[in-house]
Amino acid sequence: MxxxxxxxxxxxxxxxxxxxxxxxxxxxxxxxxxxxxxxxxxxxxxxxxxxxxxxxxxxxxxxxxxxxxxxxxxxxxxxxxxxxxxxxxxxxxxxxxxxxxxxxxxxxxxxxxxxxxxxxxxxxxxxxxxxxxxxxxNGFYQNFLGTAPTVRAGHLAVPGGDGAVSYVDxxxxxxxxxxxxxxxxxxxxxxxxTGPAALTHGELAAQLATVAGHPIAYTALTPEVALEGLLGMGWERWRAEGMVELYGLYAAGRASAVSSDVEKLTGRPPRTFAEFAAEHAEAFRA
Ligand SMILES: NC(=O)c1ccc[n+]([C@@H]2O[C@H](COP(=O)([O-])OP(=O)(O)OC[C@H]3O[C@@H](n4cnc5c(N)ncnc54)[C@H](OP(=O)(O)O)[C@@H]3O)[C@@H](O)[C@H]2O)c1
Known part of the structure; x- marks a missing residue:
């Protein structure tokens, strides 16, 4: 059992x-x-x-x-x-x-x-x-559903610098x-x-813009501004600080390795971010 x-x-x-x-x-x-x-x-x-x-x-x-x-x-x-x-x-x-x-x-x-x-x-x-x-x-594509309200308003604002991340579904x-x-x-x-590719948050914003049908600008927040924003949204401090630490890893490019383990285990390639974004296009449209 x-x-x-x-x-x-x-x-x-x-x-x-x-x-x-x-x-x-x-x-x-x-x-x-x-x-x-x-x-x-x-x-x-x-x-x-x-x-x-x-x-x-x-x-x-x-x-x-x-x-x-x-x-x-x-x-x-x-x-x-x-x-x-x-x-x-x-x-x-x-x-x-x-x-x-x-x-x-x-x-x-x-x-x-x-x-x-x-x-x-x-x-x-x-x-x-x-x-x-x-x-x-690695980080889940599904986390982007939490950013949908700002994406609908044309922004992806996270402290991810220009590091690529191999997010996964x-x-x-x-x-x-x-x-x-x-x-x-x-x-x-x-x-x-991991997913099949490592993408920067600028590239992720561009893919979201394609399915949303409107421009989405990526803003690389500083850790300090990001923390303030999360606390302002009511996040508990321990969790907000942890999230900013994680984005620090992303910004440094340390979450960019692409692994073949999903395909090895399941026998099929992992979903792409573009597929995920297209499935959830409604959530990202203005
Ligand atoms: N999100 C990401 O991008 C990501 C990436 C890599 C790794 N992870 C890891 O993945 C894990 C989170 O996975 P997830 O997103 O699937 O989790 P989730 O959706 O937040 O669900 C958490 C689960 O734990 C249960 N739970 C919470 N507190 C509990 C308690 N005190 N006793 C018993 N059950 C409790 C919840 O029950 P209720 O429904 O009753 O609350 C729920 O079933 C974390 O360990 C995280 O570090 C996350």
């Missing part, structure tokens, strides 16, 4: 569907009171648990053979990953853990708190002695995860999940 954590989110919800399509028995970790998305079939076992509550994780992981470990971005996210690993150890069954981390974990950049949290989680996982696999996706990340979860032979592997 495969336990999927983060199951109601962008990636996890699709992982659950993909595993059910492969006929696998799935237990989805949801929060108390949540039924999960309507797209899940009746056979998905829902179990209420919280990453901060070890007893609830014991119940959620009982009987697991494989665990998809995806935690949300949160100040305690490293501890949340450790809590799931510890609960997996307590099952006494040595379940295989597939850790959904982030691209960059393979070279351990310093000063990027989201990646730092995944590094701490991975080190704990390795020390646990459980069999492990790491998925390291979250659906391809989910498809790669399903393959790793449903098949054997991935122990000790670190898969870097």
């Amino acid at each position: 495969i336990v999927v954590t983060g199951a109601t989110g962008t990636v996890g919800s699709k992982v659950v569907v993909g595993l059910r399509e492969r006929g696998r028995s799935v237990r989805a970790l949801v929060r108390a009171g949540s039924e999960g998305p309507a797209e899940w079939d009746e056979a998905v076992e829902r179990v209420a648990a919280d990453f901060a509550d070890p007893a609830s994780l014991d119940a959620a992981l009982a009987g697991a053979d494989t665990v998809y470990l995806l935690v949300a971005v949160h100040p305690e996210m490293a501890q949340h990953e450790k809590n799931v690993v510890d609960a997996a150890v307590r099952t006494g069954r040595r379940p295989r853990i597939v850790l959904h981390a982030a691209a960059g974990i393979e070279y351990r950049p310093e000063g990027v708190r989201f990646i730092g949290a995944h590094i701490a989680g991975l080190d704990h996982l390795k020390a646990s002695g459980l069999p492990w696999t790491v998925l390291g996706p 979250a659906r391809d990340v989910a498809a790669a995860a399903v393959e790793v979860l449903a098949t054997e032979g991935h122990e000790g592997a670190v898969y870097t999940l």
Whole structure:
């Protein structure tokens, strides 16, 4: 039985569907009171648990053979990953853990708190002695839906400098995860999940303009202005600072490597940003 954590989110919800399509028995970790998305079939076992509550994780992981470990971005996210690993150890069954981390974990950049949290989680996982696999996706195309209001007004304003980023579609990340979860032979592997090309934010703005049918100017914000903007939008400081750190990595060109791992795992090339933008053209039109 495969336990999927983060199951109601962008990636996890699709992982659950993909595993059910492969006929696998799935237990989805949801929060108390949540039924999960309507797209899940009746056979998905829902179990209420919280990453901060070890007893609830014991119940959620009982009987697991494989665990998809995806935690949300949160100040305690490293501890949340450790809590799931510890609960997996307590099952006494040595379940295989597939850790959904982030691209960059393979070279351990310093000063990027989201990646730092995944590094701490991975080190704990390795020390646990459980069999492990790491998925390291780059930034998701889907993040651009969050910028849609400003894109509609003709601007893409982020602190990405002129660094290229090999963003990836979250659906391809989910498809790669399903393959790793449903098949054997991935122990000790670190898969870097990227789109098919690295594009600068200027190039991304140009692709959005093509589907939107109006000009979209890219403005490379300074980190200070970007932070102020995110705080002004109501972002919690820890998360806003983390996002600016991540864009610092992007601006430095350190998220530009293109990997063939999505195609190796899924048997088909990852979606292009142009395809994603065209599918969501309405969201970006004025
Ligand atoms: N976004 C990106 O561009 C990107 C790129 C690379 C890596 N990542 C990594 O991907 C992960 C986020 O993936 P995502 O975008 O699919 O996540 P998401 O959409 O934010 O979903 C997070 C999931 O975690 C659940 N959750 C949150 N807090 C919880 C708690 N205390 N106990 C139990 N469940 C909890 C949420 O449940 P509810 O629905 O109930 O809130 C939801 O199912 C992060 O680890 C991030 O570092 C993201």
